[in-house]
Amino acid sequence: MRAGEKIHKGEKREAILQAALELIAEHGLQHTPMSLISKRSGASAGIIYHYFESKDDLLASLFYRIKGDMNRAIGAADDPQQPLAKRFQSLWLSIFRYCLTHPQEMSFLEQYESAYCMVQGDRTKTFYDMVEDKFHQEMLKGEVAPETQALYNLANDLRREDLLKDLPLEVVNEFTLGVAHRLARQEAAGLLHLDEATLKDIARACWDAIAR
Amino acid sequence: MRAGEKIHKGEKREAILQAALELIAEHGLQHTPMSLISKRSGASAGIIYHYFESKDDLLASLFYRIKGDMNRAIGAADDPQQPLAKRFQSLWLSIFRYCLTHPQEMSFLEQYESAYCMVQGDRTKTFYDMVEDKFHQEMLKGEVAPETQALYNLANDLRREDLLKDLPLEVVNEFTLGVAHRLARQEAAGLLHLDEATLKDIARACWDAIAR
Amino acid sequence: MRAGEKIHKGEKREAILQAALELIAEHGLQHTPMSLISKRSGASAGIIYHYFESKDDLLASLFYRIKGDMNRAIGAADDPQQPLAKRFQSLWLSIFRYCLTHPQEMSFLEQYESAYCMVQGDRTKTFYDMVEDKFHQEMLKGEVAPETQALYNLANDLRREDLLKDLPLEVVNEFTLGVAHRLARQEAAGLLHLDEATLKDIARACWDAIAR
Amino acid sequence: MRAGEKIHKGEKREAILQAALELIAEHGLQHTPMSLISKRSGASAGIIYHYFESKDDLLASLFYRIKGDMNRAIGAADDPQQPLAKRFQSLWLSIFRYCLTHPQEMSFLEQYESAYCMVQGDRTKTFYDMVEDKFHQEMLKGEVAPETQALYNLANDLRREDLLKDLPLEVVNEFTLGVAHRLARQEAAGLLHLDEATLKDIARACWDAIAR
């Protein structure tokens, strides 16, 4: 009964995270009280605090679960055997598609990141500076956000071949993952429709931006 | 005393908006109660409801005030007499600088837009679809968000000269205003430092992305 | 209308404190939720937080209101013109009577003081060490708890005449105020009945304990 | 294995009581949830309800365990062979020392007794009137609280020799156990330091209060 029990445990925790994700995507971070998460997930109000220390902890856990999923999904699409230009296109398209097919996750990420990003003095603090739970601490030990790992690997390969302009890595990131993310959001919102051919054109435009 | 009274009116309303902007940038949308806005602005709790119908109305008013400011600041930098490539560079740099020098406004915009953007069914609804007050209605009559006007004018000029790739306008927007916005954010957060030369390189990379 | 307003304001604050006192004496500190204080006092749940920062602040305010009352009541009974032995008896009886006629206040004081007194390491911390609000800070500026002031004045006069044994002041305090307090509690609880004559005998026994 | 099992049983029950005692002395009665007692004692949340009917029952059991300990400790110090004045001094000092060396027990007793003592109408009800479990019922069958037994034995001996003033027994109790208890508390809190000589002076002052 061991395995069964563990699955059951994991399922409840997962149900809570899933309920939170759906509700936040539907009603917004501000209009998602714990009571609603409790109702939707089928968990009692109290038990949520058995799995998560606080609402903040729940949200942080959800954040890192999504980041991890995204990282895995995108990383899986990278094939180091392929030629570099082809790899870049595949990666760009896989980012775009992940964003497009995960609107709830994208909605959550955007709300969460912007809610924890504020100005102090003449300084903007990102949520990475502000939230101090174990998850964030662990994450900060790595040098880059996990979902950019595949991209950074590719960027290093490009640089080795001297195919990349001399731009900061963050800028390269904005021209690829950033642009893909934002366009996928607009497509998901119906503000835009991009067919296969256009997508490839855009991927190519990104390439033009960063390639020497 | 008429004129004086009117100035006084405007000042109080402005003080409320300014207090809201500062507090939201400092503490976040979720942690900015009306009571704090009242304290910071020097206006009583009650009188805020004389100037604004509700908190939502106050936030929407602030949103449109900022959008207007931004539009004016960016538009002012566009000189139709200049050659097109030069115009593009100027515009890109002026967008970047506006974002960099207005961290409170950027913080507010990001929080506000993401808080009012949610998923229903398999559809992402932007806050433009959801908020229904007079301001939004007025805005929706125009075809594009005001701050992109100068960029769209330039894009049309570029297209007339056949200098622009055949990409949707929204994509062009992402490669310019979007990229500038996100990089300015990172610079403001101290995650990145971009010197004058690098900025011009990035503006050029944007141009490479969209120019034929 | 000024005076009227002020009285009205004070009345609501006072009503809250009075309701808290009654309920705590009736049901105990642990079984007196803010909701009950709100109901009994006729104040809404929210407005209590206009007058007091928190439940702790409310309790601390009540504590100092009672300490002040007690001090005034007991101090008023001391007549420096009287002979010293007579003054001691009067003071002792007035302490006893105050305790006896204010059972709610006594119940509250006992619960409050013991609830905030705990052991850390091999050290007992009194609530004076633990609570850190403005009231306590103010109180600690004085050298002795206010209700012992009259007693301390008398003790000094006795010492000047060399009528007092060479005992620490705290010990003198226990033999007078302390004993009176505890006996009044037992009388109020019906565990004991002390008539006038016996009371005078006890006051005399206290005198025997401390007088040379 | 019988004996072993019984020892095991007793140990777990004792561990729970000990954990409760420590936590209540450290954090206060109000801030000692069952979950903490469970953690500190190493017993699961559920099993506590095998040993105790409820939290109230656990607290009552702890109360009587402490009262019994105290009684035994103090009674052991009384030697009926000694002269009466000497016996009184020994008893007083042994009370004082027990209180001083058992700060957790004292903290618990004070909190427990005051939390269960409340005012109804113009009447103060002690916790003896209010708690109705078997322990209290048993206790009420005896005429006096157990820890005063040794003192009462001595008081009777004194009265037989006509050495005692004509004061109610409760008053005698206050002048001895009561005063010792309160002074030990203050010493434990560091508000006071009483050396051996002073302690004997105080024991003598108590004697002066009650002796004819």
Add this chain to the structure above:
DNA sequence: GATGAATGAGCTTTCATTCAT
């Protein structure tokens, strides 16, 4: 005996909004 996940009523506190003055 023993576990610890689960319950759900109840807690303190917050806050957008109203309204008598």
Add this chain to the structure above:
DNA sequence: TATGAATGAAAGCTCATTCAT
């Protein structure tokens, strides 16, 4: 216009107790 005390629903969270295993 302007005030700020007052409202009360709703928020996040706690905790004594139960019960399937």
